[in-house]
Structures are given as C-alpha cells and as structure tokens.
Amino acid sequence: MRFSKDKLQEILTALNSIIETVYEFEDKYESQLRSVHPNYAQSAKNLVHYLALRSFNINILQQKLEDTGLPVTLESQDNILLSLIGIRAIVYSLLDYRLVAEDEIVMDNQRVRELQEQNSMALFGSINEKRRTAILVTQPTEAAINEDFVKTLLKQGMDCARINCAHDDETVWQQIIDHIRNNAEDCKIMMDLAGPKIRTGKMKPGPKVIHIKPKKNPLGQVVEPAKIWLAPYGVRPPKDEDVDVVIPVNKKWLRKTKKGSYIIFRDSRNKKCTIHIESKEDKGRWASCKDSAFVTSETVLNVFLEKKSRREIHTLHELLPLDEVIFLFEGDFLRLDKNEILGEPAIYDDEGNLLEMAHISCTLPEIFDYVKSDEPIYFNDGKIEGVVREIHTDHLIIEITGAKKKGGKLKADKGINLPNSVLGLRGLTEKDKEDLKFVAKHADAVNFSFVNSKEDVEELLVEIKKLKAELGIILKIETKEAYRNLPGILLKAMENFPVGVMIARGDLAIETGWKNFAIIQEEILQICNAAHIPNVWATQVLENLAKKGIPTRAEITDVAMAQRADCVMLNKGPYIVKAVRMLDKVLRKMQRIQKGNITILPKLEFSENL
Structure with missing residues (x-):
C-alpha cells in the first residue's frame, strides 16, 4: 500500500x-x-x-x-x-x-492503568470483583433506623454510601455510618455539603387528610384495591413491601383484629367505605380498600372484630398535615418572595376570578440583587419553566412559560435555577463549614456542591487544613461556570489526594441548556480521563425504578452509557434495593463489550446459520 x-x-x-x-x-x-x-x-x-x-x-x-x-x-x-x-x-x-x-x-500505558486504578481505589475503595464500575447509593433516613436495610444494600452491590447534609442531622448521619461500618468496614462514605443551592421556601400546612386510592382502569373501574398498612405511630411497613397508604391507629384495639375483621366508615364527603383486614404482621395489619376515600382525624371507625358480631367505635391518631402544593399552568403568574412568607396556591372567587396570586419564598434572598428582567427561571429540576417579568424590592413576578398540561406541581424545598444570571454565590456557606467538621471526622470524602471556580476549591482546602483532616474531595459539576472553569478547578483540587468529579446532571442540564447538555457531559468525561480523575455518573439513574418499581427503556440505555464512568450514583426511593440489583447486573453485562470509552469485541453469539 x-x-x-x-x-x-x-x-x-x-x-x-x-x-x-x-x-x-x-x-x-x-x-x-x-x-x-x-x-x-x-x-x-x-x-x-x-x-x-x-x-x-x-x-x-x-x-x-x-x-x-x-x-x-x-x-x-x-x-x-x-x-x-x-x-x-x-x-x-x-x-x-x-x-x-x-x-x-x-x-507508558501500563503506568496510566496503574494510576487510574490507584486513584479510583483511593476514592471508592474495593469494588465488587465481578464489576469495574462502583455503585454509590444515597442513604435514606431508613438506613439510620433499620440496619437490615443497610445489610441488604451491601449484599445487592452497594460499594460506597452517600449521605446528604442537606437532610436530617448529625444524630441520623452517625446512626447511618454506624450501621454501614458494622457490616462493611471498608465501605467508603461520602457526604455532600449542601452548598449555596437556591430552593423554594416553606409552604403553609395543608389539610390533615389521607387519600385512599385504589387502582382503576381507563373506564374508572377498580382493578386492584388500595394496599393499606394499619399500625401505631412509628411502626413502619416491613422493608421492600409495596404500600399505598399508611394509616396510624391505636395499638390497643388494633391488636384485637385479625384476618376477616373489617372497618366501616364515612369519609370526609360522607361516602360509605369499607376496609378489610387481610393479615397481621408484627404490630401492624395489612388491609385493603376498594373505595376511593378521604380520611381525616375526625373520621369515625366502626371496627367489626368478627363478622356480624362484636363492633367497637374508634378514631384515627392525629394526622400530620399534607404538604401544600401550588399547581402552575402555562400563562400563570407566580410571586417569588424575598422574605420568609409561607407559600400558598392562588385564591379565586366563585366566578373564577383571581383574588390572590400564588406565592412562595426563596431560601437565598441575596440573589434578588442580581436577577434581571426577562431572564429565564426554572423550578423543580426544570419541570416548571418561567421568565422573570417584574422585579420589586421584596419580590419577583414570574410568568410561567412551560409546565405539564395538568399543571406543574411546586412544593417546598424544590430547586430554583437562574442559568443566565450571575448570582455572586461563592464557596462554602456557614452551614457547610459547620457540617464539614462532622464530615472530616466520620467520612472518607466530601462532595463539594456548587463549586464554580478554583477559588472555591482553595477555600475548601483551607478549611480541611484547619481541621487537620485527610479527606477525599468529589467536585460536583452542576453549573455552567463550573464547566467552563473545570481544568483550573481540577488542577487546584489535585493539590489534595484523592479527588473525583461528579457529573451532577440535574442542575447541569438546566444550567447549560438541554440542547448543549449531551456534549458537555461527554466533554467532562474526557477531561476527567485526561487527568486520570475518577468520575461519578449521577442524577436520575434508574429513577423510575427506584421510585415506582419499574424501569423505563431510556433508563436502561442510560445505565449502559454510565458504564463509561468509574462510579454510578443512585438516589433514594421505595425500590432502591431493586434498583441496586438491576444496576449491578447491567454494569456487569455491559463491561463485556465496553471498557470506559473503548469498545471491546468478544466473539459474537449469533447463530452461524445465516
């Protein structure tokens, strides 16, 4: 040639x-x-x-x-x-x-492989011998009260654990860590500093009501009764069990019930409904209900302990108020308050005329000094889109430009993104510095949220040095500014060992724009590979499976792509154990044909009779 x-x-x-x-x-x-x-x-x-x-x-x-x-x-x-x-x-x-x-x-390339393995091992610890990619699992509060739950996660494939300092407190964090250490001393623990995340403020308490909803087909016919857990306060359903409704009741009369007992009551609409006791388990009872019902603390329960014989009259325990929700539609307006005013949905008169605009506060009021008119704003991971139309000293007026047809739901503690605004948010908050003291004593690595510049990293390094801690750092890349400054951020962070990068795809996608996100995600992976820095593929991995028990096809494809990273992170959900099991299986299968960004070509298994 x-x-x-x-x-x-x-x-x-x-x-x-x-x-x-x-x-x-x-x-x-x-x-x-x-x-x-x-x-x-x-x-x-x-x-x-x-x-x-x-x-x-x-x-x-x-x-x-x-x-x-x-x-x-x-x-x-x-x-x-x-x-x-x-x-x-x-x-x-x-x-x-x-x-x-x-x-x-x-x-030589052998040395490169040694460095990559050394850096990954230092951050994620020993990984399941049948898998190259680590599995990082966000710990729910249940991990603090149920050690068996932690054991199950470890057994199904969890290699390292994540605790988010934005939730719970030091007592809960310590209990989670103790349960992990008791069962796997080498399991690496990573703790997120909350960072200067902008969120919606508190809402007014909603009604104290429980909605029982049986499953129905498109014709409105009941195809499956609602599964109910009746139990005293604090007695949770057994782990891994599906449940539609938890109803708190008095243990004295509940323990008299058995299979075949039933409860007749009238709900808040005066509709007659029946709950059937199906079985007993420990201090609780499994029950079912084919009626759609709204149960309040005042609901009177006619409890039939045996068929057509003994009847007792009881009430529920005091119910906790539901979280109030604001439903927003395209064309609606929302008031974002600077002061800590409890949020409320819009109020209308009998003719449907608007009396008071829906409003909610913001957890970081200092951003009001930087926001400009006509800039885009996003709520709840981009599920609700809006534009800033008016700027006042104590509030902003937002026009909703995108939401679900049935209305976008906005609650307390949901993320707010202003991707085009330069908000002046920098480094560690006072809460972060306080939380870092606990993290330095008890965790293996700190997840640094909303890092934007090498100066932010410098501040973190100074605080770690003050605490005389040996602590790994995972840089959460979740803003446009962080992406643009990534090489400088990495070089500064590499003064510490070990270091990793988390591709926080939720905020990053909103901040950089949906059309740009795929290429930016790819660029981050390449920069990490060049620096031999292990990276974490995070946000909404198998989210539908973790929350609803069934994965989508897109989620499985996403997991297959995630095998290119050194670690994949799962968020919490009722079916998190199932999600860990699925992730472990997919990653092990994918590594047969993919190693990082290199395609492997094993012998094909198709029939030879073409």
Missing part, C-alpha cells in the same frame, strides 16, 4: 506543531503542576497536554489520518504525549526519515 508523501508531510507538520504546543503548555502551567499532590504529578501533566491538544481543531488531523488509511487515532485522552510521539514515529518511518530519540521521559 502506497501512502501519499504530501499527505504524510501535512500530518507530520501538524503533529510537530501540536507537540511543540504541548511543551509550551507545560511551561505555561508550571506553577500549578508543581503544586499538585505527588500522586498526581504525571496525571496533571497529561491534563495540560490534553488542553494543548484541544487548542487545535483536531478533526482536520483526524480526517487526514483516516484518508491515509493509517490505523491510528487521537481519540484516547489518558496518555496524550505517548500517542502523539507514537503516531509521529510511524509517519517518520513511512517518509524514510531518521527517527530522533525523544529526550522526554514519557509514561
């Missing part, structure tokens, strides 16, 4: 230019490279080499390599200089040029 000398000379010229730039970038970032932890000396240098490579339009060179038919590419990010020198050596040989020995000591 003959190669065009002109084409080869063009390729050689391009390669020499890139390699020269690689050395220039080393000089340019010399001070940062000298500052990194010794374990990252070679990795940080390769990251700088990658930045040098990406300062060129590599597509042109790639196309020329393809046109010559040379079986070489520049797709690998983890050993840039070796790839460049290797391709140049091939071109030298084809041009019959004398190969000059390289003075630069270049690490």
Whole structure:
C-alpha cells in the first residue's frame, strides 16, 4: 500500500506543531503542576497536554489520518504525549526519515492503568470483583433506623454510601455510618455539603387528610384495591413491601383484629367505605380498600372484630398535615418572595376570578440583587419553566412559560435555577463549614456542591487544613461556570489526594441548556480521563425504578452509557434495593463489550446459520 508523501508531510507538520504546543503548555502551567499532590504529578501533566491538544481543531488531523488509511487515532485522552510521539514515529518511518530519540521521559500505558486504578481505589475503595464500575447509593433516613436495610444494600452491590447534609442531622448521619461500618468496614462514605443551592421556601400546612386510592382502569373501574398498612405511630411497613397508604391507629384495639375483621366508615364527603383486614404482621395489619376515600382525624371507625358480631367505635391518631402544593399552568403568574412568607396556591372567587396570586419564598434572598428582567427561571429540576417579568424590592413576578398540561406541581424545598444570571454565590456557606467538621471526622470524602471556580476549591482546602483532616474531595459539576472553569478547578483540587468529579446532571442540564447538555457531559468525561480523575455518573439513574418499581427503556440505555464512568450514583426511593440489583447486573453485562470509552469485541453469539 502506497501512502501519499504530501499527505504524510501535512500530518507530520501538524503533529510537530501540536507537540511543540504541548511543551509550551507545560511551561505555561508550571506553577500549578508543581503544586499538585505527588500522586498526581504525571496525571496533571497529561491534563495540560490534553488542553494543548484541544487548542487545535483536531478533526482536520483526524480526517487526514483516516484518508491515509493509517490505523491510528487521537481519540484516547489518558496518555496524550505517548500517542502523539507514537503516531509521529510511524509517519517518520513511512517518509524514510531518521527517527530522533525523544529526550522526554514519557509514561507508558501500563503506568496510566496503574494510576487510574490507584486513584479510583483511593476514592471508592474495593469494588465488587465481578464489576469495574462502583455503585454509590444515597442513604435514606431508613438506613439510620433499620440496619437490615443497610445489610441488604451491601449484599445487592452497594460499594460506597452517600449521605446528604442537606437532610436530617448529625444524630441520623452517625446512626447511618454506624450501621454501614458494622457490616462493611471498608465501605467508603461520602457526604455532600449542601452548598449555596437556591430552593423554594416553606409552604403553609395543608389539610390533615389521607387519600385512599385504589387502582382503576381507563373506564374508572377498580382493578386492584388500595394496599393499606394499619399500625401505631412509628411502626413502619416491613422493608421492600409495596404500600399505598399508611394509616396510624391505636395499638390497643388494633391488636384485637385479625384476618376477616373489617372497618366501616364515612369519609370526609360522607361516602360509605369499607376496609378489610387481610393479615397481621408484627404490630401492624395489612388491609385493603376498594373505595376511593378521604380520611381525616375526625373520621369515625366502626371496627367489626368478627363478622356480624362484636363492633367497637374508634378514631384515627392525629394526622400530620399534607404538604401544600401550588399547581402552575402555562400563562400563570407566580410571586417569588424575598422574605420568609409561607407559600400558598392562588385564591379565586366563585366566578373564577383571581383574588390572590400564588406565592412562595426563596431560601437565598441575596440573589434578588442580581436577577434581571426577562431572564429565564426554572423550578423543580426544570419541570416548571418561567421568565422573570417584574422585579420589586421584596419580590419577583414570574410568568410561567412551560409546565405539564395538568399543571406543574411546586412544593417546598424544590430547586430554583437562574442559568443566565450571575448570582455572586461563592464557596462554602456557614452551614457547610459547620457540617464539614462532622464530615472530616466520620467520612472518607466530601462532595463539594456548587463549586464554580478554583477559588472555591482553595477555600475548601483551607478549611480541611484547619481541621487537620485527610479527606477525599468529589467536585460536583452542576453549573455552567463550573464547566467552563473545570481544568483550573481540577488542577487546584489535585493539590489534595484523592479527588473525583461528579457529573451532577440535574442542575447541569438546566444550567447549560438541554440542547448543549449531551456534549458537555461527554466533554467532562474526557477531561476527567485526561487527568486520570475518577468520575461519578449521577442524577436520575434508574429513577423510575427506584421510585415506582419499574424501569423505563431510556433508563436502561442510560445505565449502559454510565458504564463509561468509574462510579454510578443512585438516589433514594421505595425500590432502591431493586434498583441496586438491576444496576449491578447491567454494569456487569455491559463491561463485556465496553471498557470506559473503548469498545471491546468478544466473539459474537449469533447463530452461524445465516
């Protein structure tokens, strides 16, 4: 096969230019490279080499390599200089040029694999021997009160555990950690600092009511009764059991009931309804109801302990108020309050005229000084879209421009995103600094939320140094600014060991725009590969399965893609154990044909009788 000398000379010229730039970038970032932890000396240098490579339009060179038919590419990010020198050596040989020995000591690919394994092990610990990708599971409050639940997660494939400091308190965190350590001393524990996350404020308490809803078909016919757990306060349903409604009742009369007992009552609409006791389990009872009913604390229960005989009259325990909800439709207006005013839905008169606009407060009122008119605003992970129409000293008026046809639901503690606003939110909050004291004593790594710049990382490093802690850092990349500053953020963070990156896809997708998100996600993976920094694929992984018990096809495809990361994170949900089991299976199967971003080609298993 003959190669065009002109084409080869063009390729050689391009390669020499890139390699020269690689050395220039080393000089340019010399001070940062000298500052990194010794374990990252070679990795940080390769990251700088990658930045040098990406300062060129590599597509042109790639196309020329393809046109010559040379079986070489520049797709690998983890050993840039070796790839460049290797391709140049091939071109030298084809041009019959004398190969000059390289003075630069270049690490080989075996060393790269050792670094990648070392960095991943330091952050995620020992991973299931049958799997290359770690599974990180967000711990619900149940993990603090139910050690068996933690045992089950570990058995199904959890490699490391995540605790979010935005929820619960130190007592609960400690109980979760104790349960994990009791069953797996080596299980790495990561704790999220809440960061300056903008959220909706508190709502007015809603009604104290329980809605019993049997499953119905499109014709409104009941196809499955509601599954009810009757029990005293604090007695939860057995783990892994599906339940539609939990109703708190007095234990004295409940323990007299048995299979065949039933309860007749009139709900808040005066509709006659019946609950049938199906079985007993520990201190609770499983029951069913084919009626749609609204039960309040005043509901009178006629309890028939035996068929058509003994009857007792009882009431429910005092019910907790439901969370109030604001339903928002396209074209509606919402008032976002600067002060801590309890949120309420819109109020209308009997003719449907608006008397008072729906309103809710914001947890970070300082953002009001930075928001501009006509900027977009998103609520609840982008499920509700709006535009800032009016700016007042104590509130904003938002026009809703996108929501579900049946109305977008807005509750307390839901995220608010202002992707086009420069909000001046920086670094650690006072709560973060207080929580960090606990994290430094009890966790293996801190998940740094809403990091935006190398200055933010510097602040965290200073606080960790003050605490004299040896703590891993996982940088949560969830803003447009963080993505743009990622190389600088990484080089600063690499002064610590170990370091990782979490692709926090929920906020990041909203901040960067849906149309841009796929390529940004890919770019983050490539930058992490170049720095030999392990990364975490996070947000909404198998979310439908974890919350509803059934995965979507898109979720399974997403998990298959997630195998390219070093770790996959699951959020909590009623079916989290099932989700861990499914994730473990899919990851183990996918690694047979994919290793990171490299496709593996095992023997095909199709029939030979074509």
